[in-house]
Amino acid sequence: MLKHIYANLVQRPTRTLVSMIAISIGVVLILVSVGLSYGQLNDAAERTRRVGGDIMVQPPNASLFFALNSGTLNERIRKVVEEVDGVESVAPILAKFISDKFHLVFGIERESFEKVNSTLRFVDGQIFETPDEVIVDTMYASSGNLTVGDELELLSRKFKISGIFEQGTGARVLMSLDTLQEMNGTPDKVTMFFARVKEGASVDEVFERIQKRMPSYKITKTSELQEVMSSTAPGFRQFLSVMVFVAVVISFLIILLAMYTTITERTREIGILKSLGASKTYIIQLIIKESLLICAAGVMLGFVLTFVTIQLILVTFPTMPVYIPGLWRVAAASLATGGGVLGALYPAIKAAQLDPVRALGYE
């Protein structure tokens, strides 16, 4: 049967190729969406967690995706957090999203940041000393071929790079809080506070105290960031569901169309098979296996195209985090194949039910 299926596919190379490409588009759609979404999510969670501190305080209804927030938290609130029993230090941070390069800049207060943070490691240079200095992470530096002492233009202002730190902490670029507040036009405003709990104090208890003291504010334990982010990311699940749905529908429709036209073209062949004594099951299997082969080839092509697409994205946006969980690769392959097989089912049943005499007389 495989020889027959292979011969059928080779006989109509254009249709086979178009079907494969359509299936692969579904796979690319799922994997690239997942890769970008999970990449952003994991990266944001990990970077935020590595800023340090145990508890994060944000304004009411703020998003954990800092790119969606601006400076709306009054700096004076810091005092309220510091007064909570068990809090050792509080670091205010202003986050600013640089849309043309698709990354975040954090404005930090050097002294308080160093108190809550323990992960910032310099590979070259040192932290900024003046308002015109910034530090950048290794990925940002390598993507822009930047070294310490180079000039960097951000938001129409020129800075000097004073240090390069290992990527993974906070944002790609860190600068003085005052400078960023001034550039953002939001003096005395920040995006969030990171609070470090005193040694020996319970994070859970301090967390509850802050919640009690500031009931309308968004309080998050940094240890739970990843989990909270994936469950509260705006439209994250819905977005992925839509992508999956679209991919499955593409697979379903393209295989339905391909197999439907195939059996219409091959009506006479099906009549011949029936005259040879091929059962309905045999004919259904033939069509389904043919679609399975197209889907399998389409999935393979999809994996290759996903790799190429991601490389293109990384060339365009070198700092863009991409992460495709292994299970999603399996899911994308299964969903595209499942959609294809479902699409082949109706034509297969229709073929199996053809009247052999009419099929043999089909021109």
Add this chain to the structure above:
Amino acid sequence: MSKTIGMTQKRDIVVTENLQMIYTVGRVEVPALRGVDMTVKEGEFVAVMGPSGCGKSTLLHLLGGLLVPSAGRVCIEGVDLASVGDAARTELRRKKIGFVFQRYNLLPTLTAEGNIELARRIHGNGHGAKLDVRDILGLLGLERKLGHKPSEMSGGEQQRVALARAVINRPSILLADEPTGNLDSENSQMVLQMLQDLNRKYLQTIVMITHDPDAASMASRILEMRDGRILNRVKNLYYAIEPTRG
């Protein structure tokens, strides 16, 4: 291979009784067969002749289980095709019947060998005696066409491949629908000779539909049809010597 002279007891392969087939076209009922009674014995080569529209093809399709009769019985080796379901008819077609069509009906995507292998695969493994693909292609003079697709073969070659496909599983009966209808006289003669050889060497039971009296003359018995009925039975003297299984 030996031949014996004289009558031997042969079992009935095909029996039809009052076989009727009525097609419904819109609200009009068109009778194609009006009560056909016939018997074909094992090893017989029967030709059915008659003008277009007399019901020959319908008869062949009924014998092959491709159609279900409106009334009457059609038995193949004792199984009444009118009383069994589609699956059983398909099974019978797979195990006991071989078809040869006027238009060859080879699968265009497969080679000669592939077409014959497909018939073997559909038939299934380990069921009854089968011929070797290369042997049968050799017998039909097609050894050099094994890897050729139908579009790369002449009509005569295609029909010989179709013939090989039809007999590869040693069916109880070979049904041939105008097998020489699309062939020139040389190829026609070759195909007819092969049918006769299969009948003689392998005691292959054959029912052949034809317009051509010369083709019919190769059969051991000729049935003439008109208006959905069999008119008379003609004993073909050519077959004075009874064939035996080789």
